[in-house]
Amino acid sequence: MIFRSKAPLRISFAGGGTDVPPYPQERGGAVLSATIDKYAYASLIPGGDGHIEVQSLDYDIVAKYHTDERLPYDGELDLVKAVMRNLGTPSGFRLFMHTDAPPGSGLGTSSTVVVNLIGLFQRWLRKPLVPYEIAQLAYRIERIELGIKGGMQDQYAATFGGFNFIEFLGETVVVNPLRIPRELINELEYRLLLCYTGKTRLSANILDRQISSYQQKKRDVVAALDATKELAFELKRALLTGKLDDFGDLLHQGWEMKKRFDSAITNAQIDTMYAEARKMGALGGKVLGAGGGGYLLLFCPFDRKHLIAERLEQLDGQVVEFSFEQSGVQSWQIGAHVQ
Template identity: 60%
Template sequence: MIIRAKAPLRVSFAGGGTDIPPYPQEHGGAVLCSTINKYAYANIIPGGREIEVHSLDYDMTIKYTNSDTALYDGKLDLVKAALRVMEVSDSYATVYLHSDAPPGSGLGSSSSMVVALIGAIKHWLQRPMTSYDIAALAYRVERIELAIAGGMQDQYAAAFGGFNFIEFQGDTVVVNPLRVRSDTINELEYNLLLCYTGGIRLSAHIIDDQVQNYRTGHVDSLEGLHQLKMIAYEMKKALLLGRLDDFGALLHEGWQNKKRLSNRISNSHIDGIYEEALRYGALGGKLLGAGGGGYLLLYCPYNKKHRVAAAIERMGGQITPWNFENRGLQTWESDRGVMSGTIHSMAV
């Protein structure tokens, strides 16, 4: 029997950065985000005499006999940390992992992978855990166990799924699912473009720079964070009222404030693509994730979207098809594909 799990990736519309400590501890943070139909997958085949982990994306395999003996050496450390935090020390299995987007793409793929893995382990060991428990544990794996710089929104977005307004006050996280009208969701999806700009970025370096600017009292950085939080509330209101042109304009306003946090967030290539998109009719947009590269999200009136897409492709950008996903983490069991200890079918 194979235990499978998948957790959706996310697009962050507003407030990203206000979920990164110490800002939420001192001022409170808020983000608006939604999950999309791109996923991180974890597959567990229980049994054997060791833990054997295969990353299908990196064509990498690690093996060890006990989670206590797995050293963090840069090779699939997220998996080792998840197994250690979940206290998988006397159970063995073969684990297969893969994702629809690489780390550094800006879609929260690393956090989604940890959420998927924790979900699969929970299913395997029959652990009673809520979506809040899973998200909090995923945060612990990334930010505490492995000390990877970053915020708190990605883990909760992947665990809960759908459109969420997530508030952070100190160490307390409140996920507010939004009841967005279906015609508003369809119209928003129709008017958004997801563009891959290239340049997988090292988000930890950008985040370290952002946090350093905040800690040293950089006035522009602090004011940028305050504005990003305010824009998240305004964008939530625009979304719930179906005022999508306002939503697009707020994306632009948020992107201008995001760039105030660190001079590493954008570069001349990204700025050039964005300016060209605006010239051809986009109302606004933003880089997803910490910045520096990866995916650019753009809001375009439907009758100008094709012109914006063509302009971006001429500049080397790649338009990516996608849809919104309302479901969060999912786990299930399958008896397909088990033969000689390998998976022959990854169908879901």
């Protein structure tokens, strides 16, 4: 048999930063996000000889191991090794992985890769994991076991899929799926513009400084995080009531708050692209993820979107078409003859 899986990347509309410990444990966080039709993919072909071969298209790596080895965390395919350690490898296998967006792009790529691998191994090994357990394991692997800096939202978004309002209440995470009418989703897809700025970012450095500023209780950073959390609730209300112009304006307010977390969240290129988009009619937007590069999301008037897209591409941006994805991580299996 061949086992396959895919998990969707996500767009975070509001609340990002309030899911980064220790803020959610001390003050409670909230994030509004939705998954899109960009994915992390994986295929696994079991083998009986104890040999493991992992091919990552994203990093252009082919690595070979053996099931008897205690694989060290050494910076090479550590996400794969950690999933293998936690879920087991009863036999050898060949694993092929790739994603639709580069690491560091702000779409939650690394967390989605972990969720996807857990979904794949769950299918192969017939592990009875429910969605919350998948997301919790992915968080533990990435943030605690491997020590990769980041928040708590991405693992839950990739696992559950769709539009979600996710609350972080101490050590408890509550995923609230939002029932968004199809016509409203269509309108969002019609008016949202996603543009790759051409640069990935080193989110760990930004997050280190953000965490440090919060732990020092710097007033401006704490106030910005608190305001960002409140905006997540306001954006949810605007979305559920269909007030999309308010939704666009709140995105702008959220971006202004986010820039107060750390000076590296934006740069001259991002500021120029955002200012040009606003000048041409965009109601609001934000850089996705921790900031510093990656994808820029903009909410546009329907009759100005194409003009804004043209201007961003003149500024070396790359506009990317997308739709929303309502499903979370999925896995399936096929006969080896269906290749």
